[in-house]
Each structure stands twice: as C-alpha cells, then as structure tokens.
Amino acid sequence: MALLADLPRNEDGIATALDVLRQNLGAARVETGQALREQHGHTTTWLRNQPPDAVIFPTSTEDVQEIVRTCAAYRVPIIPFGTGTSLEGHVNAPAGGICLDMSRMDRILAVHPEDMDVVLQPGVTRKALNTHLRDTGLFFPVDPGADASLGGMAATSASGTNAVRYGTMKDNVLALRAVLPSGEVVKTAARARKTSAGYDLTRLIVGSEGTLGIITEMTLRLQGIPEAVSAATCSFPSVKAACDAVIATIQYGLPVARIELLDALTVKGVNAYSKLSLPETPLLLLEFHGTEGGVAEQAEVFGEIAGEAGGTGFAFTTREEERNRLWQARHDAYWASLGLRPGAKGISTDVCVPVSRLADCVAAAQEKAAEMGFVAPVVGHVGDGNFHVLLLIDVDEPTEIAAAEAYIGWLNDLAISMDGTCTGEHGIGQGKAAYLEAELGPGAIAMMGAIKRAVDPLNILNPGKMRLPD
Template identity: 60%
Template sequence: MTKIKRINDDLIGALRGLLGDRVSASEAVREQHGHDESYHEGHAPDLVVFPETAEEVSEVVKLCAARDVPVIPFGTGTALEGGVAALHGGVCIDLMRMNEIVRVNTEDMDVTVQPGVTRKQLNQHLRDTGLFFPIDPGADASLGGMTATRASGTNAVRYGTMRENVLSLSVVLADGRIIRTSRRARKSAAGYDLTRLFVGSEGTLGVITEITLRLQGIPEAVTTAVCTFEGVEPAIDTVIATIQSGIPVARVEFLDAVQMQALADYSDLDYPIGPTLIFEFHGTENGIAEQVEMVKAIAGDFGAPEFHWVDKPEERSHLWQARHDSYYACLALRPGAKGQATDVCVPISRLAECIQETRKDIDESGILAPIVGHVGDGNFHVVLLIDMDDKDEIARCKAFNERLVMRALAMEGTCTGEHGVGYGKIDFLTAEHGEAVSVMRALKMALDPKNIMNPGKIIRV
C-alpha cells in the first residue's frame, strides 16, 4: 500500500493546539486503533485524536482536508471487515469520548445520542422508561459504529436493522461542514434520503457525530423457547414456514451442533447438542400464546421434539448473552486460531438449500467452522477458525469463502447481510453489483472529491 505521507509537525501542532493532550502518536495507541476483531491485517494510523464535540471533529477534518490527510472514524473496534484499518495512514478519530445520551423523547419514542454511546449503555439508560433499543450485534458496539456499518442483530425479524431505526443524523462532511440530515418528524419528504445514504457508508462519506434513533416499547410479555432438531433441514424448514406464514416472531436464531458444543463449553449452556432454533416472541400474553401454538404446530410438522421454555429473566439473559458471545465461543474452540465470520444472506425460500450445501462444503474442505445465523432474515454466519501459520489452510478457507459467496449470489442473495464491506469484501462488491459500483464511485467523488474519508473501504477510487 502506498502511504500518503502528509503528517508533519505543522499538522500535529495544529491538532495539539485544538485538542491539547487528546492527540496520541504512541505506538500502542496507534496499533490498537488500526485493527478490528477480524483476521484482516491491521494498519495503524499515524495519529489518534480524541475529540469531545462535533465542532472539534469538524476542525480535525478541516485540518486534515487542507493537507489531503485521510480521516478514519473509530468506535469500539469490534467490526469484522477491516473497516478501521488505516490503509493509507492518516488520522484516526476515536469518538468514544462523545458518549452522552442527549435527549430521550418518551412520547415520540425516539432518542438522540452521541456516537460513542454503546448499545448496552443506551438500554441501561432507558430502563425506567418502558422503552428499549432493539438492534443487538454480538459486541457491545458503539451506536456511531453501528450506524456507519448499518448493523443488525437477532431482533431484525421484527424490528428491522439500523436502516429502519435511524431517524436522523448529524454528520461532519469531507470539507468539515456539519449537517443535520433530517428533522425530528419521522416522515422526511424534504429531499433525498440523506440519512440512509450515511447509514452503512462506513465512514467513507463523513463522520457521524449525533444519531437520532427510533425506540420500541418493551413488550408486555416475552417468551423464549429452545428447540433441538434431528437435522439441519427440518430446523430450517420450520423457520421458512414460520416466516412465510407471517407469524411476527421477534427472534429466530439457528445454531448448528458444533456451535452448540462451543456454547456449552464457553458459556455453560446446558441444552442438547444438535441443530437448534431459539425462538423469541414479543407481544401481549394472549397474542404470544397464539404465536407459540402456530410455531409449535409448524415445528411438529417437521418432526421437532419438545420446546424447552426459558421463562426466568435471568435464564433468558444468560441464553442471549451466550448467543451474543458465540464468536468468542468459536474462537475458544481452537485456541490460537483467528476467526473469519462469513455473512451471506439469501432469500428465505433458498435458505435450507444454501445452508446444506455449505455444511457439505465445510466438511469436504476439512475446516473447523460452526454455523450460526439470524435465519429469519435468510442470513447466517460460518465462523472459519483458521491457523494463520498454515498457508494451505488459509488458502482452503479463502477458496471456501469465495464458493460460499458465489453460491449466495447465484441464489440472488448477497455477500454481506450485516457485517459490511470494509476492505475485506471490496472485490465481492463488483461481483454482486457490477455497474452500481461505478455509480457509488461517482457518488463518493461528488461528496468526498479528495478521497480523504476512510479511503480504500467499500470502493476503490
């Protein structure tokens, strides 16, 4: 990679003048800000800055823009496609000091936060309001990062992803100007939907400095069930029939036998080891009872045995924490290995076929790789556990991943349902979108003509 080297004493001095000691060039800090939780190679930025206001972010961007220095926003560093790697060097903007919950509007069910607030911090704050924020990726990620990567989680079947739940944004543009994308009213007909243009833009169009999110009422009743199947096929067929019937399940997660073993070991989860579905229902007592009956009938048609009910709140939170920790549980299956989480998503009607072909492919490739997924959306992850010292294994995993993506694309699916492109999937984007990549490039050039906003991610300019 060529480094654009315009970091000099003049820039460092200007940043120190602005932020004082909230500018770091120490190797440890830089190294820590150059990588995420994935196997993708990290690239340390030249400097890390820690602004506390949108105005400071704006000034940092202006100083960098004047010198053509790249700017890379950073939250919790828990992403999976190398999005924070400073491929061309530059200044990393760590936004975690901007962690205030600015305003909760309980009547209109929305909240405005700074980007460094994490999803758990927000829900902790909302505890007494009767409201909650449903998007829950595995990590306790920052809401700025979740917005930038259009994150998702286990609740997407009922509540959608960040795409449906971000109402408005403040963004620092590539020239340092601060904009508010829309007003508080939910229906925005003032012009182009700029809010959603920034949701999922991975820092390539601007730095998000404030987010207004839709909240949900905490349901009157919640019921969770764990159901173990004889094989993968009946489990997935149960999910497909449930979704096609329009039953409003809140969560439906699939975990294969390898993954269940990993959770038993890592999180002391005590359920039978086999292909498993975890269902959760939200609503009124009565409404839930009816949904449960319908799902039980469907599962029964596919030969499912008992539903194990998880009624106690502490047991339920243990179960979901275990599910959220599944990536770490996978890593623990093979100490020393690095994880690569694939992320394809296919139309629900093709899901059983896609998972089965993939399972067969894993077995034939001789790789250790549990499968876990938000199957209600057609999205599943294969966690490839790779010995990074074994070149042959790395090559086999790479080839497997390419076959998986092409399999999903052939089924009219996508290479990434929720993890994003970063620099890890940049080549798949052309395979999936073709000409749209040049349209995205034109858009990127229109908004960031100097290509200083997180360069080398999503599209190459």
C-alpha cells in the first residue's frame, strides 16, 4: 500500500498552531481525543486510517478564516470534513494536521422558491435539506448513497442515481463561497442561473476535494417535485442486452430520471436478502418524472424498447406503494450484496465509460473478478455509463487487500483504455491518485499542479490528495 505512506510531518508547526488555536478559540474547541481523531480519518474502503492531530468544529466563516490563517502561519495541514462518507481516503491526514469538521455550519440561510434555489452552509446534509424543503414543492436531486453533507458532496463532485436526468454537483451548484489558503473569502458567482463572468471558479472548487478552498456557503439549484412518478423494471438475458436497451431508451429521448442496472449476482443477493423471486439475470430499474399522462406513456415506451432488446418480465406502475415494491431490489442492493459473503466488507470501484463501451466493460469486469476468485456484484448508474463493482473481501487478510488493489487498478486501466475515467463520482483522493495521469496525461497534471501551487503555495489544504506535482 505504497499510496498510503505517511507524508513528512511538520511537528513543531503543528504543536505551535495547536497552542495558538487553543489560545484564540478556547482550549476545549481544539479536540484531540484519539477516538474522535480516528473517526475523522474515517475511510470506508481499503485505505488505512491516518488520523489528524486535532479536530475543530467551526461555527462561522470567521472561525474558518482564523484557523486557516493560523495553519498558514505555521504550515500545518487542514483537512475539511463533511460526514466522512467519501470512499477514496479524502479525509485521511497523511501529514497530520487539523481536521475542520463542518457539521456545525448547518444552517439553511434562504430558500428562494421563485428562483428555485437555496443558500446554505456546507454542513447541511442532503436529507436534511430535502426535509426542510418538503412544504415548498421543491427538492434537491443529487443523491449519493450516503446522507452526505452538501459541502462534502460539492468538494468531491458527487452524484448518484438521479444524475442521468438532473446532473451531478457540477450542474447543481450555482455559486459558492470558500475560504482560500490565504484566509481570504472568494465568492465564485452571483445567484443568477447563467453567467459568463470570468473563470468558472464554482466548478473549479466543486470537485477540488478540499485542496483549493474550504467551502463555507453554497447556492444550489432546486427542482420541482414532479407531479407524477412512474417506475419500471425489466429483466434481460445479458448485460449486453440491458445496455442495448439503455442506449435505445436514451437515444429515443425518453427523459429517464433514473436508470439503474443490477447484475445477476446482485439480483441473487437481493432474492436471498429480501425473499424475492426475481429471475437471476441482469435487471434494469427505471423511474420517470413528469405529468400523470407523460410518465405512464414513457414507462410503456420503455417496455417496448426493452422487449425489442430481449427484455422479459417488464412491469411498471405509477402508484407509490407499488413503485417502492418494484424498486425494492435497488434499495436493498447494498446490504443484500454484503449478504453474499457474510462478514466481508464491500470495497467499491467506480469507473465510468462511454455508454457504447459499457456492456464490454461490465462483462470484462465480471470475468476478471470471477477469474481472481472475488464475490463481486455489480450495480450501475447505466444512463451515464457509470458502474460499481463491489468487491467483498476480508479486510484483515492482506492478500485479499492486495488482490482488491490489483483488481481496482486493472479496472481503472481498462476504463481509461475505453476513453473512460477511473472515477465517475467518488473522486481521486488517495485511492485513485496513481491513475489520474494515466487518464489525462502529463499536460493536465501539470496544469492542475500549477493551479494548486498558485492558490495554495504552502500546500496546506488537504495535502496528499490527488498527488499533484509540487
């Protein structure tokens, strides 16, 4: 696990900065308990824990500025933390330093129903936002698996099952404010829905994984809760047949809100876990959002397309209870998959390829996993060409960790060879750092490195992530 070597620590600087911050913020706010620190180096994957030296919970932009200025003065790393649900070691502290847990900056500052946007602090989670919005008829569509903080979702450019219709965080953050390594606050855009005013700093900070600035305020686009929703499911003889149906559906222009694939192994897990009796072959699950008439028509058109691609067992409904039943397999997929190898931990891969290459990529991934002896169910946000192989491994067994690492590397290389990416939605962090240059080449790495050095010349913001050249 060479990737996870610790980086050199600035021991004196860290000690001094902690003293100064204790002085300025109050000793109690600079928390150093071991359990808390380890929890804040939380990784949900195969990467080992590298806890920060202290955790501080800022409650205001001024707090963040104070901490950043102190850390800049003593060259101490700062690791911004949302809910710790990122998957590629984004919140690890390989050079130590101070974790800024943003969870107490969780105020919703303004909802603008006419403009369909919301201004909020980064610690608000996506579910908390949608609960808050319930009476407005609006919702925020980006839905990664976890109830992540919106600041963390922006920092890692998260997405989820709705992205095929509503886009990713890149498409849904209208503007943000962030504290730069200098301690200054940057406002990236006005609240207008469209702008051509200068460099797109919003999207530069979205996905920058806490390496350019610490997000302290965001303006997000909202969507109207659809009048009607329909759900549809269909089984297919092969991943290829299912992918053909996906391509035809999108080419036809059906406005799918969600189009998810479960492979045969996942369906098997779901049957066991949820006591269902679905055919143990690849399954597509769809959702349409629109008018009553529209969503029924769309589901039926999909049924025809699916039939032409060899699909069987097509079912659809517009009733909520029935929808939940049809989608149960998807909702249970993660836990059901874990049940395929009791006691194992699931390590998620995250590649994304042009949709035309998806069937080939999934088939090769399944074959390779079988060849290497993995139990490895697959789920995919297939409208975008994005899928996850869940490697079920015993994380206390170094040979299994090594095999998982080898498999992930192999799959990253395969996706890249298909003009795809090693990460569709999880980000680079520590886990994918070795693949960024393979994907984009030296020009992009050099440009990203130049930007990083220009904005953060002391390299204090989340060092060791993305591994850009010094």
